[in-house]
Amino acid sequence: MEKKLLLLLFFTAFSTYAQTIVSTTPQNKKVILEEFTGVNCQYCPSGHAIANTIKNANPADVFLINIHVGLYSTPGAGQPDFRSPFGTAINNQAGVAGYPAATVNRTAFTGLSQNGTTGTAMNRNNWTNASNQTRNQSSYVNVATTASINVNTRLLTVFVEAYYTGNSPVSSNRLNVALLQNNTLGPQTSGGLGDNYPHQHRLVHMLTGQWGDTYTTTTAGTLVTRTYTYTIPAAYNSIPAELGNFEIVAFVAESQQKIISGNGTVPTYTGLIANDAKIKEVIEIAEQCVSSLQPKVEIQNNGQNNLTSLPITYDINGGTPQVFNWAGNLSSFAKTTVTLPSITYSLQANNNLNVSIPADDNATNNSGVVTFVKAPETTTSNLTIKITLDQYGSETSWTLKNSAGATVASSPAYADSAASGEYPQPDINITVPNECYTFTILDSYGDGIVGAYGIGSYSILSNGVVISGVEGGEFGASDARSFGVANPLNLNDFTRNLISISPNPSNGIITINTENTLNLTICDITGKVVFSKNNVTNNETINLSNLQTGVYLAKMVTDTGVEETKKIILN
Numbered sequence: 001m002e003k004k005l006l007l008l009l010f011f012t013a014f015s016t017y018a019q020t021i022v023s024t025t026p027q028n029k030k031v032i033l034e035e036f037t038g039v040n041c042q043y044c045p046s047g048h049a050i051a052n053t054i055k056n057a058n059p060a061d062v063f064l065i066n067i068h069v070g071l072y073s074t075p076g077a078g079q080p081d082f083r084s085p086f087g088t089a090i091n092n093q094a095g096v097a098g099y100p101a102a103t104v105n106r107t108a109f110t111g112l113s114q115n116g117t118t119g120t121a122m123n124r125n126n127w128t129n130a131s132n133q134t135r136n137q138s139s140y141v142n143v144a145t146t147a148s149i150n151v152n153t154r155l156l157t158v159f160v161e162a163y164y165t166g167n168s169p170v171s172s173n174r175l176n177v178a179l180l181q182n183n184t185l186g187p188q189t190s191g192g193l194g195d196n197y198p199h200q201h202r203l204v205h206m207l208t209g210q211w212g213d214t215y216t217t218t219t220a221g222t223l224v225t226r227t228y229t230y231t232i233p234a235a236y237n238s239i240p241a242e243l244g245n246f247e248i249v250a251f252v253a254e255s256q257q258k259i260i261s262g263n264g265t266v267p268t269y270t271g272l273i274a275n276d277a278k279i280k281e282v283i284e285i286a287e288q289c290v291s292s293l294q295p296k297v298e299i300q301n302n303g304q305n306n307l308t309s310l311p312i313t314y315d316i317n318g319g320t321p322q323v324f325n326w327a328g329n330l331s332s333f334a335k336t337t338v339t340l341p342s343i344t345y346s347l348q349a350n351n352n353l354n355v356s357i358p359a360d361d362n363a364t365n366n367s368g369v370v371t372f373v374k375a376p377e378t379t380t381s382n383l384t385i386k387i388t389l390d391q392y393g394s395e396t397s398w399t400l401k402n403s404a405g406a407t408v409a410s411s412p413a414y415a416d417s418a419a420s421g422e423y424p425q426p427d428i429n430i431t432v433p434n435e436c437y438t439f440t441i442l443d444s445y446g447d448g449i450v451g452a453y454g455i456g457s458y459s460i461l462s463n464g465v466v467i468s469g470v471e472g473g474e475f476g477a478s479d480a481r482s483f484g485v486a487n488p489l490n491l492n493d494f495t496r497n498l499i500s501i502s503p504n505p506s507n508g509i510i511t512i513n514t515e516n517t518l519n520l521t522i523c524d525i526t527g528k529v530v531f532s533k534n535n536v537t538n539n540e541t542i543n544l545s546n547l548q549t550g551v552y553l554a555k556m557v558t559d560t561g562v563e564e565t566k567k568i569i570l571n
Contacts, residue, residue, distance in 0.1 A: 022144035022161035022223070029139040029261045031062040031131045032251045035102040036091055036121070038072030039079060039199075042190045042445060047100030047124045048200070054131050061135055063249045063264040064201040065178055067091065072099050072189075080186045081237040082199065086206045093256065095119020104130040105259040120257065139261040140166030140220075141173070145250040147267040149243055151302075154232045156267065158207060160250045162224040170254045174212030176262075177228055178249045179205040184239060187476060189446030194478045201247070204236045211256040243269070244300070244333025269304075269332050273361040276303035277310055279368040280335055282355050287375035287469070289436035289484030290403045292344045292505065292569055297355050297368065299326070300335035312338065314355045316345035341549065342505055342569045349374050375436065376469045377484040378462035385409065385428040385439075386461065388473075390454030391420045395444045398458070403436040404553050404567050420453040432485055433565075439470060440480040450474035499556055505569035508545030512536050516558040522568065523553050544570060 035051050037044045048066075055062045069087035094103050097114045101121040112126040113119050122130060142165060147158045158177055181202045188197035206212075207228045215224060232241050251262025283296035295314060301307035307330040315321045324340050345351070351374070356367040389396055393414035400409040409430050417423055441458055443449065449456025450473040459471035460483070470481045500513040512520065515538070522531040522544070530547055536556075544552075552568045 020161065021146060021159075022163045023142050024163050024165065025142075026165040027139055027142050027261070028061075029105065029134050029137045030143070030263060031058070031134050032065065032105050032249065032259045032262045033062060033102055033127065033131065034065045034067055034090065034094075034106070035100060035201075036067050036069055036087075036094070036096050037100050038068055038070055038074075039082060039187050040074070040076065040189050040446070041072035041099045043124070044072070044100045045188060045191045045197075047102070047127075050124050050127055051102065052200075054128055058131075058135065062131060063251075063262060065180060065203050065249055066199070066201045067203050070096065070099055080184075080239050082184070082186070082202055082239070083237070084203050084205065086210055087203065089210055094121040096121040098123070100124055102127050105134050105261075106253065106257045107134070107259070109133065138166075140164060140168060141218075141252050141260050143250055143252055143261055143263045145177075145248055145263050145265050147248045147265050149232070149246070149267045149269050150271045151243055151269055152271040154234075154243065156207075156230045156232055156246075158228045158230075158248055158250070160226050160228075162252055164218060164220050164222045164224075166220050168218035168254065168260075171218070172214050172216045173218050173260070174214050174253045174255065175208060175224070175226060176212035176251050176253060176259075177207040178203055178251075179207060179230070179232075180247045180249060181236070181241065182245045182247060183242075184245070187446070189477070190444060191446070191477070192444075194476065204241070205230070212253060244335070272302070272304040272332060274304050275307075275360045276301070276362040276365070277307055277357055277360055278302045278362075278365040279355055279357060282353060282368040282370040283337065285353060285370055285372035286438075286480060287373055287482045288347060288351070289375040289377060289482060291347045292342050294342045295340045295353055295355070296337055297340065298335055298337045299330075299357070301330035301332060302365070303361065304332060306331055307334075310357055312340065312355060312357055314340055314343065314353065316343060316353050317348060317351055318354075319343075319345050341571050342551075344505060344569075347374055375482040375484055376467055377486055378467050379485075379487055380463045381431050381433070381485055381487045382463055383430050383432060383485075384461040384464070385430070386457075386459045387411075387425045388449070388456045388458070389414055389417075389423045389425060390449045390451065390456045391417045391423075392445065392453055393417065393423060393425075396441065396449060396456075397444075398439065398441040400430075400437055400439050400460075404551050406553065408432060408437070422454050422456060434485050434487055436482065436484050438480055438482045440478065441472075441475065442478045443476070446477040448473060448475040448477075448479075499558070499564050499566070501554060501566055501568060504566075505571050506544070507571055508543065508547065510542050510544060510568065512538070512540050512542060512556075514538050514556070514558065518556045518558040521555045523555070524550070544568075 067087045068082035069091040075081045103120040108120050109130045112122050114121040142163045145160045149156050181204050182200045184199045185196050187195045191197035247266050249264040251259050253259045278300045280300040281298040310326045312324045313321050353370050394416050398411045457473040459466045467483050519534045520536045549570050555565045
């Protein structure tokens with residue numbers, strides 16, 4: 001339930017009183033750019049980039065509000081609903097004719113209107129021009145704001161001051177306070193990040209109602225102050241309302257249109273305990289077919305004191321715990337994703353990665369776990385990649401990579417077709433060694449290859465039989481499937497007892513065990529040669545301690561012609 005406390009103080013003789021945060025010196029207008037967007041809008045990421053460029057060039061003078069509204073904001077199956085109750089009315093009064101669109105201070109600029117004549121909405125190529133015009137105009141009112149959140153009660157308190165350096169041309173003005181949420185991960189057509197596109201400046205609530213809080217004292221020398229309180233719910237449309245991701249934008253308008261100026265702030269926090277490190281998330285792990293991986297964990301500082309160091313303990317399936325000592329500097333509610341050193345384990349059908357941090361002032365959030373499964377496996381080495389495209393083939397691409405990240409097969413350049421339908425492509429046949437592989441398919445538009453433009457599909461077959469789980473078509477922006485090849489008749493397997501590397505994983509010092517002298521070449525996952533040596537003999541020690549931690553490929557060719565490639569993990 002929203003609580004509102006309005007303290008309105010009008011001063012005709014300002015010199016008698018002491019204003020606290022707002023400037024009394026005449027200033028130019030600040031830009032309030034309201035962008036109309038949606039998760040299924042192809043060109044909206046381009047709009048986000050333009051708006052961010054304007055903001056980054058003028059961080060103290062430009063404030064962004066992203067409003068998810070219209071057809072492209074309607075969530076599909078499994079998509080989050082980023083819309084707010086306030087967006088439709090703002091969208092309609094702007095005269096939006098296509099997305100993305102934006103208004104700059106809800107003002108009509110000559111020759112820049114999206115619909116050609118009237119309306120304040122503009123296409124993205126006009127936003128910079130309108131913003132520059134606005135920043136060069138004088139303002140008769142200055143705005144300043146502060147905010148705080150009590151983390152225990154989730155009570156947001158916003159304080160706003162508006163000082164008039166000149167007279168408003170209208171008898172009444174409206175004060176608006178927008179609550180925005182940042183860093184919400186979700187889908188975004190053409191965003192290139194699948195379901196991990198970071199949505200910023202997302203409008204979730206207007207503390208002052210649809211069109212603001214009206215007042216009538218708008219003459220030079222007047223100071224208007226108001227305080228609003230609002231209890232932030234646990235979620236908006238089932239999307240978690242994370243207290244560390246909010247910002248405030250306050251602005252003064254002459255009506256429900258024509259914003260004069262505004263300002264923004266990030267809340268401070270009260271009620272925090274001294275030390276509270278949190279395992280926010282153990283990052284999901286895809287299907288695995290190798291017995292080593294580099295886990296990722298997101299940590300967050302929920303305490304008052306900065307978090308500068310943290311030992312992170314982790315194991316898989318209750319095996320030997322590993323400890324990584326993270327160092328950094330996280331302020332209150334700041335978070336970071338930590339990539340932990342590679343850990344080896346015994347791969348099972350179902351596996352648990354367990355992560356923990358030491359007990360602090362709040363022990364309820366100091367552990368986390370994620371479950372992952374063994375990838376499907378085939379015992380034959382002859383693979384066939386089958387692809388059926390929809391009408392827009394140029395949007396689709398794919399790669400097949402091994403466990404070291406090296407590409408073993410990739411898509412040709414596909415072409416569009418004249419009409420919707422199903423368009424089978426030539427099969428791609430390859431023979432691969434025993435390894436773990438990941439097939440990744442991408443759709444640049446973000447709608448996969450199943451829909452109104454045709455029912456496409458993909459699959460990988462082994463000796464004519466589809467590998468279980470490595471097939472699909474309805475995937476949005478991307479899909480990735482892993483599988484293993486374990487052919488007992490693969491010739492590479494006969495050489496594995498002739499050449500070995502130990503220890504592996506290693507701290508950088510390895511020993512080559514070989515029955516025959518060999519030439520050694522080591523590459524990183526991009527294919528760049530980082531070490532080479534000829535005439536390596538049995539039990540010879542190789543020093544790789546100058547290389548960074550990670551995964552490398554060691555290609556070894558013996559003097560008898562035996563060739564083998566092995567993966568090396570450096571911790």
